[in-house]
Amino acid sequence: MVRLEELPDDFEEGMNLNTHTLPGAEEEDASMDDLYDRAAARGGFTEKTFEEALSDLSKTPLFMTDLNNAGNEENVVLEALKALQYEGTKAEAAQNFKDQGNECVQEKKWSDAKEFYTKGIAVLQSKEDAKWDQPEDPAKEESQRKLVLEQLYSNRARCNLELKNYRSTTLDCGTVLRINPHNVKAHYRSASALYALDKIYEALDVCYRGLKLDESNQAMKSLLEKIQKRSRVKEEQDRKRRAEQDRKRKEKIMLMTALKARNIKVRGTGKPPPDMADAEIRLVPDPLSPKSTLEFPSVFLYPMHNQSDFVKAFAEKDAIYQHLSIMLPTPWDLKGEYKPNSTDCYMDTRSGGLIKVGKKVSLLEILSNDKVEVVGGLVRIHVVPQALAPKWIEEIKSKRAK
Known part of the structure; x- marks a missing residue:
């Protein structure tokens, strides 16, 4: 996200505008090899190996993988980036992470979006309140925190659903419904995940509950049709399975009766039987x-x-x-x-x-x-x-x- 600043009236047009630009920002579409070649051409890596050059890059905010691994050198830009998560009140910081996650969702970057939502949840669940600004209206802040937390869990549930993390989807939806039992999206996403896990009876229950909240929800209706179709298939499979189990039980009783009537003694060994394919008494x-x-x-x-x-x-x-x-x-x-x-x-x-x-x-x-x-x-x-x-x-x- 680029921040635009208004230039002062006495701004000199010859001034280097890149002094406050994150390294590599003007070349964000270039590959790493291109960046290396251009830097080498400017004399930046003349006496360094490529690995050393990458090590230097990793100390700059744009390429940094660990915000806590910046070395001993002061890095004003890095400190500013680390401070972003503590700007404003807790609700405002969590809202900021939610907004960034929403931007990733628009681009279908589900893993990135999930990370932003997770960070937002972590902010709201943190007990170190002193790191954030204190709200002027505590009651309003508390209400906002509850709303944002519900949205963060709901949005993360969608990411988990897209990533096929179905169990995590149901857990996130469960948290949403504990916050707000009337959240229809949570019902839909939970039912979708349960359907994917082939937990059909649970999926039906959640789907029916969701439709009670919104009878005209077309997405929920379409999902219900799929679940009901699968339910009918499972019921037939269960019926056949029970019939097969009942048949085998009766056959076993009849076999034992026949052996007893003929005075034939049989004894198990307590060990796995030899491989006889389908051969049996x-x-x-x-x-x-x-x-x-x-x-x-x-x-x-x-x-x-x-x-x-x-x-x-x-x-x-x-x-x-x-x-x-x-x-x-x-x-x-x-x-x-x-x-x-x-x-x-x-x-x-x-x-x-x-x-x-x-x-x-x-x-x-x-x-x-x-x-x-x-x-x-x-x-x-x-x-x-x-x-x-x-x-x-x-x-x-x-x-x-x-």
């Missing part, structure tokens, strides 16, 4: 029908060769032999030791031992035996060549004994 074809068939994810382990096969759905009426006849022989069995008729199958017992299971017996008959259980939602079957079974059993006993 289920009733098919209808998860809600007690007449459906139970299927179990199963793993066939070949402990003597550290290999395994995974069966996504082992039906309760199927026998182990049916799966072995498909999986055996395996590509890695170079000696031909694994054949359906030359292997034995074992399962872990609930007490920590092993039990030999028949390959031609249905899975239901095996699992309904009180000695075994399904752990972690997965049936585990050990497959061992008959010739190697005694050795493997001794190794298992030895490990468990230790």
Whole structure:
């Protein structure tokens, strides 16, 4: 902002007018490189590096980034700039910051405007009243402070909304409404931020409150239409989600009932389940029908060769032999030791031992035996060549004994 001063009648036209001009003001459209070249051409930087030149520039008010870092040299212009925030009463100083913020808003410089509004708020919230002029009319000053504070928060809310700082927008609007519950702009901006955050029910509430204050507000009406449209979408999504949750709950109850009716014991491990994609114990074809068939994810382990096969759905009426006849022989069995008729199958017992299971017996008959259980939602079957079974059993006993 340029301040114009009236020239005295005895002003000499040959006088240098730049003695009170901020450095670089006459060249504000020039780039930093241009300023450096021109200064160097005038002999200003002849014995300085570019960094040193920038350091010197940073000590002048126009290029200064920290008003408190001016060195030990006196700087009358700097002190004048620092004193601007304390000119007039608190209300007048805050009004000045608000006006500067409004100028930035006109140019859509939202971040700059937000900073000015924040400084204005800081002035009004400061407890160091002695730094500002004392008002002639305290009551009028207090009224003005309240009005400007409301405007500063409201304007900063708009900046935060434009900058997509939605939570900050709602906080600023909340402060505005505590000062003045009838501020329609605060209702609109708060509803807009809540809509952007997809907090639809809160946005609807704020929007309805705003329209009660101003029923003809077209911007509020348009916003309400968008919120209502989104509300309908969310209600449908919520309805589907609740229906899905209810369906899964009923399926779980039916599954547990089916397992209990078949005397099948299941136990969790307290650890994350293995990655089995969508494989799980289920009733098919209808998860809600007690007449459906139970299927179990199963793993066939070949402990003597550290290999395994995974069966996504082992039906309760199927026998182990049916799966072995498909999986055996395996590509890695170079000696031909694994054949359906030359292997034995074992399962872990609930007490920590092993039990030999028949390959031609249905899975239901095996699992309904009180000695075994399904752990972690997965049936585990050990497959061992008959010739190697005694050795493997001794190794298992030895490990468990230790």
